[in-house]
Amino acid sequence: MVYFLLTIILILAGIIFYQYKAKINRNRQLSYIQQKLTTIITNNTRENLLVFTDDKQLISLLTSINGLLNANQKILADYITNQESTKKMISNISHDLKTPLTVITGYLEMVALNKAIPIDEERKISKAYEKAEELQTLITKFFDLTKIESGDKQASLEKVNLNEVCKKCMLGFYEILTDNELEISINIPNKNLYAIGNEEILTRILNNLISNAIKYGSEGNIIGLNLTTDDQFIYIEIWDKGKGIQEKEQEKIFERLYTLEDSRNKMYQGSGLGLTITKRLVESIDGKIQLTSEPYDKTTFTIQLKKLTA
Template identity: 50%
Template structure:
C-alpha cells in the first residue's frame, strides 16, 4: 500500500515537473516571439518569425502573425509606390501646366510691350494664346475626369451596346487623318453583331484614346489595326500598330497617372499622360480590363476585354 502511494506521488511529481517545464518552455518561446516581433516592427524589416517548436498552438499563432506581417509589408510597399507615383504626378502636373502658361505669359508680354503691333500680328499671337489656354483647360478637365472616376462619383449607366457599330464609328472618325498620314489600316470586325453590357459614351472615349495613341506613337510603323473578336465568355477589342512600341520595362507603368515615355516630352509626342489612366478606369467601371503586349516595330497591341452580353 505504502509502495503504491509512493509510486503515485512520484508519478504526480513527474507530471507537475513536466507541466512546469512545458510552461517555462512556452513562456521562453512567447518572450522570443514578442522580442522578435518588436524588433521587426521597430526596424520596419521584411523578416518573418521563425521558431522551432512542436507546439501546435504556437505553430498556428506563428502562421497567423506571419500572414499579418506579410500583409503589412505588402501595404507598406504599396504605400511607398503610391507616394513615389504621387510625387512624380505632381512633378509632371507642374511641368504640363507651367509650360503652356509660360508661353501664354510670353505672348501677352510681347503684346503689352508693343502697343503699336500690327493687327495681323496681334491676331496671330491671340490665336496662339487661345490654343495654349485650351490646352491647359483640356489638361485640367482630364484631371477632373480622373478624380471623379477614382472617387466613384461618376457612375456609368450600362446598357446593351453593339460593339461592332462602336468600333466602326470610331475608326471612321480617324479616316481622314489616317489617309493623310499614309497609314495602312487592317480592320477585322465581324458581320455578326456582338453585344456588351457597357456605356457607349465610355467606349467611344476608350477607343478614341487607344486609336489616337496608336497614330501618335506608332506613326513610324505607318500601320493601324483594330480587331473585334470573342470567345465563350468575353469579347475583345484589339487596337494595334507597328510603331516604336513600349519597352517591356515600362509596360506596367503606362496606365499610371501622368506616366509618359521620354519621347512624349517632345512636341511631336506631347500628351497629358492621363489618357491611358482614364481609359483603364473607364474599362474597370464596366467590369472589364485592358492589357498591353508590345514588341517594338513588330506589334504593339492594347486589348480591351469585356463580358459579352448574350440573350
C-alpha cells in the first residue's frame, strides 16, 4: 500500500514538474513573441513571427498574428502606392496648369490696364484677374507641397544666424504692419544665436507665419516675434492677440487642406495648405513647430531648432 502511494505521489510530482516546465517554456515563448512583435511594429519590417513549438494554442495564435501582420503590410503598401500616385498626379496637374494660367493672368492684366474699357467691364475683368491670381497661388502651393513631400530637393543644413534672419523678416513686413496700424513687439537678444538650418527655408517659414498672423490675428492690434534659447534648442515665436484657434481645431491645423470653420467668412478664407507647407519646411531642416492659442489672449506658433555654439 505504501509503495502504491509513493508511486502515485511520484507520478503527481512528475506531472506537476512537467506542467511547471511547460509553463516556463510558454512564458518564455510569449515574451519572445511580444518583444518580436514590438520590434516588427516599431521598425515597420516585413517579417513574420516564427516560433518552434508543439503548443497548439501558440501555433494558432501565431497563425492569426502573422495573418494580421500580412494584411497590415498589404494595407501599408497600398497606402504608400496611393500616396505616391496622388503626389505625382497633383504635381503633374499643377505643372500643366501653371503655364496656361500664367498666360490667362497676363492677358487679363493687359486688358484691365486698357483705359478705353467701360468702368463696369473693368470691374468684372479686375475680379476675373483677382480670381485667376488666387487660383495661380493655390496651384503653386500644391506644386510646392508635392515637391517638399517627394523629397526631390533635400535641404542643405548649415549654421544660421537666427538674430539676423528674424530681424530681416520683421523688417520686410514693417510697412505692412504700420499701414495696418498694428503694434510691433520684437524680443531678440543682443547676443547672436546660431542654429542648424537653412536661411532660405527659414526665411520662407517666418514669412508664412508672419503673413498668417497679420491675416488672421490683426484684430488683436499687435504682432510679435520672440527669439529665446535654452541649453539644447533655440525657439522662434510668432504671436498675435487676435481671434485665435479653437482647441478642437488646434491638432488639425497642420493637416493638408484643413480649413477653420471661419473659412466660410471671406475675411478668413484660405487654401488649407499654407500651414501644411510651413510644417513640412520646418521638418525639412530638422525642426519642430507647435501651436498654442487662447482666443483674444495670445496665439503663438513656436519653431524649435537645434542650437549651435558660436
